[in-house]
Amino acid sequence: MNRVIPALAALSLAATTQAETVAPLPPLERVADNALEGDKNAWDFVEGITTEVGQRQAGTEAEARGRAWAVAWLKAKGFKNVADEPFMMPTWIPGEPGRAEIVSPFPQSLAVAPLGDSASTGPEGITAEVVMFKSVAELQAAPEGSLKGKIAFVSNAMTRTQDGSQYGFAGPTRWVASGIAASKGAAATVIKSVGTDLHRNPHTGGTDFPEGVTPTPAGALSNPDAANLERMFQRAGGKPITMKLVLTPQNLGQTQSGNVVGEIVGFNRSLPPVLLACHLDSWWMGTGAVDDGAGCAIIAAAALNAGKAGQPLRTIRVLFAGAEETGLWGSAAYSKAHLSEPIAVGLESDFGADRIWRFDSNFRETNPALHKKIAAAVARFGVSAGSDVAGGGADLNIVRDQKGALVDLQQDGTRYFDLHHTPDDTLDKIDPVQLRQNVAVWTQVVGILANEGMSIQTGTPIPSAPAIAGQ
Amino acid sequence: MNRVIPALAALSLAATTQAETVAPLPPLERVADNALEGDKNAWDFVEGITTEVGQRQAGTEAEARGRAWAVAWLKAKGFKNVADEPFMMPTWIPGEPGRAEIVSPFPQSLAVAPLGDSASTGPEGITAEVVMFKSVAELQAAPEGSLKGKIAFVSNAMTRTQDGSQYGFAGPTRWVASGIAASKGAAATVIKSVGTDLHRNPHTGGTDFPEGVTPTPAGALSNPDAANLERMFQRAGGKPITMKLVLTPQNLGQTQSGNVVGEIVGFNRSLPPVLLACHLDSWWMGTGAVDDGAGCAIIAAAALNAGKAGQPLRTIRVLFAGAEETGLWGSAAYSKAHLSEPIAVGLESDFGADRIWRFDSNFRETNPALHKKIAAAVARFGVSAGSDVAGGGADLNIVRDQKGALVDLQQDGTRYFDLHHTPDDTLDKIDPVQLRQNVAVWTQVVGILANEGMSIQTGTPIPSAPAIAGQ
Numbered sequence: 001m002n003r004v005i006p007a008l009a010a011l012s013l014a015a016t017t018q019a020e021t022v023a024p025l026p027p028l029e030r031v032a033d034n035a036l037e038g039d040k041n042a043w044d045f046v047e048g049i050t051t052e053v054g055q056r057q058a059g060t061e062a063e064a065r066g067r068a069w070a071v072a073w074l075k076a077k078g079f080k081n082v083a084d085e086p087f088m089m090p091t092w093i094p095g096e097p098g099r100a101e102i103v104s105p106f107p108q109s110l111a112v113a114p115l116g117d118s119a120s121t122g123p124e125g126i127t128a129e130v131v132m133f134k135s136v137a138e139l140q141a142a143p144e145g146s147l148k149g150k151i152a153f154v155s156n157a158m159t160r161t162q163d164g165s166q167y168g169f170a171g172p173t174r175w176v177a178s179g180i181a182a183s184k185g186a187a188a189t190v191i192k193s194v195g196t197d198l199h200r201n202p203h204t205g206g207t208d209f210p211e212g213v214t215p216t217p218a219g220a221l222s223n224p225d226a227a228n229l230e231r232m233f234q235r236a237g238g239k240p241i242t243m244k245l246v247l248t249p250q251n252l253g254q255t256q257s258g259n260v261v262g263e264i265v266g267f268n269r270s271l272p273p274v275l276l277a278c279h280l281d282s283w284w285m286g287t288g289a290v291d292d293g294a295g296c297a298i299i300a301a302a303a304l305n306a307g308k309a310g311q312p313l314r315t316i317r318v319l320f321a322g323a324e325e326t327g328l329w330g331s332a333a334y335s336k337a338h339l340s341e342p343i344a345v346g347l348e349s350d351f352g353a354d355r356i357w358r359f360d361s362n363f364r365e366t367n368p369a370l371h372k373k374i375a376a377a378v379a380r381f382g383v384s385a386g387s388d389v390a391g392g393g394a395d396l397n398i399v400r401d402q403k404g405a406l407v408d409l410q411q412d413g414t415r416y417f418d419l420h421h422t423p424d425d426t427l428d429k430i431d432p433v434q435l436r437q438n439v440a441v442w443t444q445v446v447g448i449l450a451n452e453g454m455s456i457q458t459g460t461p462i463p464s465a466p467a468i469a470g471q
Numbered sequence: 472m473n474r475v476i477p478a479l480a481a482l483s484l485a486a487t488t489q490a491e492t493v494a495p496l497p498p499l500e501r502v503a504d505n506a507l508e509g510d511k512n513a514w515d516f517v518e519g520i521t522t523e524v525g526q527r528q529a530g531t532e533a534e535a536r537g538r539a540w541a542v543a544w545l546k547a548k549g550f551k552n553v554a555d556e557p558f559m560m561p562t563w564i565p566g567e568p569g570r571a572e573i574v575s576p577f578p579q580s581l582a583v584a585p586l587g588d589s590a591s592t593g594p595e596g597i598t599a600e601v602v603m604f605k606s607v608a609e610l611q612a613a614p615e616g617s618l619k620g621k622i623a624f625v626s627n628a629m630t631r632t633q634d635g636s637q638y639g640f641a642g643p644t645r646w647v648a649s650g651i652a653a654s655k656g657a658a659a660t661v662i663k664s665v666g667t668d669l670h671r672n673p674h675t676g677g678t679d680f681p682e683g684v685t686p687t688p689a690g691a692l693s694n695p696d697a698a699n700l701e702r703m704f705q706r707a708g709g710k711p712i713t714m715k716l717v718l719t720p721q722n723l724g725q726t727q728s729g730n731v732v733g734e735i736v737g738f739n740r741s742l743p744p745v746l747l748a749c750h751l752d753s754w755w756m757g758t759g760a761v762d763d764g765a766g767c768a769i770i771a772a773a774a775l776n777a778g779k780a781g782q783p784l785r786t787i788r789v790l791f792a793g794a795e796e797t798g799l800w801g802s803a804a805y806s807k808a809h810l811s812e813p814i815a816v817g818l819e820s821d822f823g824a825d826r827i828w829r830f831d832s833n834f835r836e837t838n839p840a841l842h843k844k845i846a847a848a849v850a851r852f853g854v855s856a857g858s859d860v861a862g863g864g865a866d867l868n869i870v871r872d873q874k875g876a877l878v879d880l881q882q883d884g885t886r887y888f889d890l891h892h893t894p895d896d897t898l899d900k901i902d903p904v905q906l907r908q909n910v911a912v913w914t915q916v917v918g919i920l921a922n923e924g925m926s927i928q929t930g931t932p933i934p935s936a937p938a939i940a941g942q
Contacts, residue, residue, distance in 0.1 A: 051702040054579030062579075097568065108525030108533075108758070111894065199670050200757075200894035224897040228758070231522040231898075286671075287579070287699070423582065423671035426695040427702075 028309040028447040029377075035305050036381070036440035043432055045073060045297035046353075050287040050427045058281040058323035059091030059255040066280050066288075070260045070296070070320050077304060079262030079318070087333035089323050091255040092117055094284050095248030098202075098219050100190065103127060103242040106232050110225035112190060113202035113285065114247040115174060116326050117209065118218040121188065125246035126151070126217065128187050132233050136172050136180065145185050151243055152181035152189045155230055157223075160196045163358075164351065164413035170194045178218035179209045188217040188245050192226035197418035200224055204283050205421045206326060217247045257281070257322035259330045262300075264307040266315035266450060271462065272344035273315035274449045276303060276442075277331075277395040279324030279350060286425025290416065294430055294438075295349035296320050302442030312450035314344055321395035324350075325421075328394050335398035345405035345449050345456045348393025349438070351413055353430045356441045358386040358410035367405075367459040374407070374448055381441045386410065405456040407449070409441055499780040499918040500848075506776050507852070507911035514903055516544060516768035517824075521758040521898045529752040529794035530562030530726040537751050537759075541731045541767070541791050548775060550733030550789070558804035560794050562726040563588055565755050566719030569673075569690050571661065574598060574713040577703050581696035583661060584673035584756065585718040586645060587797050588680065589689040592659065596717035597622070597688065599658050603704050607643050610651050619656035622714050623648070626701055628694075631667045634829075635822065635884035641665045649689035650680045659688040659716050663697035668889035671695055675754050676892045677797060688718045728752070728793035730801045733771075735778040737786035737921060742933065743815035744786035745920045747774060747913075748802075748866040750795030750821060757896025761887065765901055765909075766820035767791050773913030783921035785815055792866035795821075796892075799865050806869035816876040816920050816927045819864025820909065822884055824901045827912045829857040829881035838876075838930040845878070845919055852912045857881065876927040878920070880912055 049056075049069055056066035067084050074082045100112040132153045133139040139154055154177045158170035171194055178189035193203035202220040209215040221229065232241055260280060266273065278295030282288025296318075303316045321330030359378055364371040364387075375385035390408040392399055399406055412434075419425045455462050520527075520540055527537035538555050545553045571583040599622045604610040606627045625648045629641035642665055649660035664674035673691040680686040692700065703712055731751060737744065749766030753759025767789075774787045792801035830849055835842040835858075846856035861879035863870055870877055883905075890896045926933050 047702065048706070051699055051706055052577045054577070054699075065578075106523045106525070107536075198897075198899045199672070200897065201671060224895070224899050227899060228522055228525075228897070231518065235519070235522055424695070426669075426671065426699070428669045428695050428698060 028444065031305050031309045032440045032444040032447070035301070035443050036436055039301050039305070039436045039439045041077065041304055042297040042301035042435050042439045045300055046289055046293040046430060047427055048073065049293050050289045054287045055284045056280060056282045056288050057093060057284040058326040058329070059089055059252065059257050060093060063257060063281050063322060067258050067260050067322065070280055074260070074262035074300065080265050082262040084258045084260050085337065086256050086258045087322070087329065088254045089257050089327070089329035091252040092326060093250050093252060095120065095250055099246040100219065100221065101244045102232065103244050105236055105239050105241065110229065111200045111202055111222040112219040112245070113204045114249045115178065115204055115218045115220055116206035117215060118207065118247055118249050119215040120248045120250065121217045121246055123246065123248055125244050126187050127242060127244045130229070130241045130243050132230070136177050139177055139180050142184055147181055148185035149187050151245060152177070152186040153229060154189070154191045155226055157192060158194055158196055158417060160414060160417070162412055162414050163410065164416060167417070174205050174220065175208055178207045178216060179213055182209060182216040183213045186216060190219050190221050190245065193220045193223050195223060195417050195420060195422065198223050199424060201422040201424050203421045204285060217245060219245065219247050257329060259322050259334050260320040262318050264303045264312065264316040267311050267313045269315060271314045271453070272342040273317045274446060275317050275319060275343045275346045275396070275399065276446065277319045277321060277346060277348040277393055279330065279395055280320040281323050281325055282425070283325055283421050285423040287427065288425060289427045290352040290419050290425050290429055291421065292350045294353035294435065298349045298435070298438045298442055301439045302446050305439065305443035306447040306450055309447055312447070313453055314450045316446060316450050319395060324394055328397065331395040331397040335401045338398055339401055343399050343402060343404050345407060346392050346396040346399030347407045347409065347445070348396050349409070349442070350393045350395070351411040352416045353435045353438060354412040354415065355434045355437045356381070356383050356409045356411050359383050360386040360388045360390040360408040360410065362390045362406045363457050366457055369459055370452060370456060374445055377444050377448060378441050381437060383441055407445060409445065411438070499915065502776050502780045503911045503915040503918070506772070506914050507907055510772050510776070510907045510910045512548065512775055513768040513772035513906050513910045516771055517760055517764040517901060518898055519544065520764050521760045525758045526755045527751060527753045527759050528564060528755040529797040529800070530560055530723065530728050531564060534728060534752050534793060538729050538731050538793065541751055545731070545733035545771065551736050553733040555729045555731050556808065557727050557729045558793070558800065559725045560728050560798070560800035562723040563797060564721050564723060566591065566721055570717040571690065571692065572715045573703065574715050576707055576710050576712065581700065582671045582673055582693040583690040583716070584675045585720045586649065586675055586689045586691060587677035588686060589678065589718055589720050590686040591719045591721065592688045592717055594717065594719055596715050597658050598713060598715040601700070601712045601714050603701070607648050607651065610648055613655055616656050618652055620658050622716060623652035623657040623660045624700060625660070625662045626697055628663060629665055629667050629888060631885060631888070633883055633885050634881065635887060638888070645676050645691065646679055649678045649687060650684050653680060653687040654684045657687060661690050661692050661716065664691045664694050666694060666888050666891060666893065669694050670895060672893040672895050674892045675756060688716060690716065690718050728800060730793050730805050731791040733789050735774050735783065735787040738782050738784045740786060742785045742924070743813040744788045745917060746788050746790060746814045746817045746867070746870065747917065748790045748792060748817060748819040748864055750801065750866055751791040752794050752796055753896070754796055754892050756894040758898065759896060760898045761823040761890050761896050761900055762892065763821045765824035765906065769820045769906070769909045769913055772910045773917050776910065776914035777918040777921055780918055783918070784924055785921045787917060787921050790866060795865055799868065802866040802868040806872045809869055810872055814870050814873060814875050816878060817863050817867040817870030818878045818880065818916070819867050820880070820913070821864045821866070822882040823887045824906045824909060825883040825886065826905045826908045827852070827854050827880045827882050830854050831857040831859045831861040831879040831881065833861045833877045834928050837928055840930055841923060841927060845916055848915050848919060849912050852908060854912055878916060880916065882909070
């Protein structure tokens with residue numbers, strides 16, 4: 001492993017000459033430290049795309065404008081081999097803003113948004129009695145056909161967690177409740193938002209109708225509105241609660257999306273690249289700042305920084321995936337197109353812009369030396385080594401399909417689900433100080449990985465790679 | 472001054488008999504202390520009206536349902552002389568949800584809501600270039616006619632304050648900017664919301680077009696959207712920014728609103744009553760929880776509590792004013808109808824539900840003994856005596872018109888302008904602990920005032936009142 005390449009050695013020498021009494025930091029560490037205080041690229045990216053493009057719903061012209069914007073940005077910053085690799089995918093759009101009105105006994109409107117893959121009620125809407133379930137399990141226990149013509153309401157709530165693990169607990173309310181309700185004859189489903197805030201902003205996101213179940217209209221109520229509906233059940237004294245629901249999404253059939261890629265070209269192109277992923281699409285309501293403009297900003301800034309420490313041994317490739325939100329279409333397309341091209345290691349940033357607090361890999365047992373080296377290098381940024389086996393983000397299908405090496409840089413998700421998939425996902429939610437901490441940690445980790453000559457998974461020589469690196 | 476009336480003395484005696492070793496608190500203090508821990512009436516009111524009625528836009532059937540609900544609640548709780556005193560007022564309604572779209576150079580939609588008294592763009596909207604002003608003063612300095620056919624955007628921001636004093640600094644952006652812009656030929660005006668939060672919830676509220684200025688469409692952008700528009704100006708490189716604005720409010724002409732009143736009848740009906748005010752109407756977007764369901768909840772609960780300490784000397788009257796938000800119509804109507812009937816003292820609760828931290832009156836110099844007595848009595852709830860001259864709330868026109876006594880119980884407004892006039896004004900924003908502190912302080916103050924036999928303004932005997940109280 002030879003991380004100090006000629007250009008870096010020269011830089012170190014120059015620094016030593018200028019200030020002989022202070023030992024210079026190794027270049028990568030210095031670049032990472034500088035990022036912590038002064039990185040401007042990440043903010044420029046996420047400010048730019050949220051201001052000049054805004055929402056980037058998958059498969060639409062807005063997502064296409066987002067790709068064009070990102071391609072131009074990557075080229076302007078000096079990335080090489082920048083491309084927009086197109087693919088086709090089934091496109092769903094939300095239609096007019098959703099409306100939910102309690103018709104009786106307590107007439108008032110509730111804030112609602114359609115879930116991805118929801119069917120349309122038509123502009124005239126559906127008016128039906130609401131049946132409340134406290135959980136998916138309770139809904140599952142409802143007799144077949146018992147929901148015929150009714151609107152199912154699932155009121156399961158999400159609790160705030162730092163590691164985001166409650167997404168697994170609360171997420172099924174969105175992922176499967178509408179399919180279960182539809183299979184029992186429900187005319188439509190509304191859920192309490194899968195989110196931790198108390199604003200009148202519904203949390204959208206994909207829902208799923210299993211094979212053989214005809215999709216129905218499905219929407220998320222904001223948490224204050226869902227709480228209001230629960231109180232109505234307490235106060236109605238058994239009287240039926242009737243809701244008018246208007247959701248008008250449309251399926252557009254196959255449209256084009258794309259994966260944007262760019263590279264900091266490595267010293268040894270025969271070595272598999274380091275792949276940094278994020279996704280460029282967003283749901284339509286916010287401007288895709290924390291989900292996932294920030295992720296693309298972080299990985300791009302880190303790749304640029306790693307390059308500033310001298311040309312890396314391996315190529316660093318950024319993958320701004322398309323159409324993640326509506327079904328991981330970009331991740332699947334990228335893996336399909338490039339499965340035969342080995343990736344050295346994959347990392348994804350897709351959990352907002354708050355600080356990184358934990359590092360995990362899936363090579364802790366197979367390459368403990370490298371795992372420990374990374375852990376030691378990020379400790380100064382307040383990042384501890386975890387014991388989870390890294391699983392990689394949604395856009396790293398290619399690495400999982402190749403059974404390759406993965407690193408997870410776990411961000412603080414305490415407030416992530418306040419914003420996730422809501423209109424409130426806007427630039428002002430990003431703390432520039434924490435964003436820069438992300439860039440610093442990523443710079444450090446990416447720099448180590450991109451200058452690792454051995455197999456990242458095993459720490460052993462790579463059979464097919466030449467023993468000595470060539471330009 | 473004789474605050475201990477026969478019923479109270481009897482109650483004290485009974486308590487002493489049961490627990491002779493512990494001196495009982497005076498009844499009023501005990502009732503106030505109990506409210507701090509256990510008041511349920513205030514929560515029941517605000518939960519009930521926000522759940523069973525929801526928004527109560529002035530002059531609409533929703534406000535009428537709110538009045539009917541409040542009348543029923545007051546009667547059920549034992550208030551006497553409960554009435555809904557009707558009046559006519561000009562009614563403005565918001566129409567369809569507002570839409571603002573940047574057409575070029577950065578196409579995306581922005582969250583907007585019409586301001587009260589905004590004109591309509593018609594359903595087809597207005598498309599025009601946006602001209603940005605950083606303040607009302609900057610707008611005022613624009614040459615006459617310079618805004619012809621353009622959309623004026625005023626980006627002045629509001630800072631968070633505990634006493635709400637920044638409303639006076641930032642409020643003019645909403646109150647007068649659209650009138651000034653219209654007088655200079657603007658086709659429409661959009662403002663940065665007068666609010667301190669960063670959610671995609673525009674803050675509505677009344678705007679004003681002076682005599683002779685034809686009203687134009689006027690809307691508030693949410694703060695994140697206003698910030699986005701400001702960044703667009705920075706990034707557009709001088710290119711014009713074009714917006715399509717669709718606001719469809721309507722003026723319905725004269726419709727009926729009403730003032731709901733109810734009384735805890737005093738021992739001596741010849742003495743002027745203590746008037747506790749709030750307003751029952753709300754803007755259409757939220758459910759009127761903090762503005763001002765909470766205020767009505769607090770004053771009603773306090774009146775009931777003051778009654779629990781034995782029949783007060785003076786009548787305690789609650790006034791749930793109608794149509795405050797759209798022009799203080801209820802306050803004006805109440806003063807017009809009852810100006811000849813003296814009020815002893817007026818207090819209003821209309822600043823949310825967070826804790827009371829300061830007490831002010833307008834009789835500190837004319838009746839220092841009573842002022843000091845109140846200050847001493849509320850100190851145990853963490854309320855200090857201020858040096859401001861109380862001005863009373865918006866619904867106390869009658870007291871100001873009578874040049875009468877006023878008390879202000881100043882609430883903590885730190886987060887009030889996060890919620891004010893937004894969709895986020897919902898029950899979940901009310902902290903039950905702080906709500907009860909309000910009830911406790913109000914109970915204490917109202918109990919003292921309602922048992923004060925002398926003039927509240929001067930501390931001298933009231934010439935027209937009989938010397939001895941009669942049942």
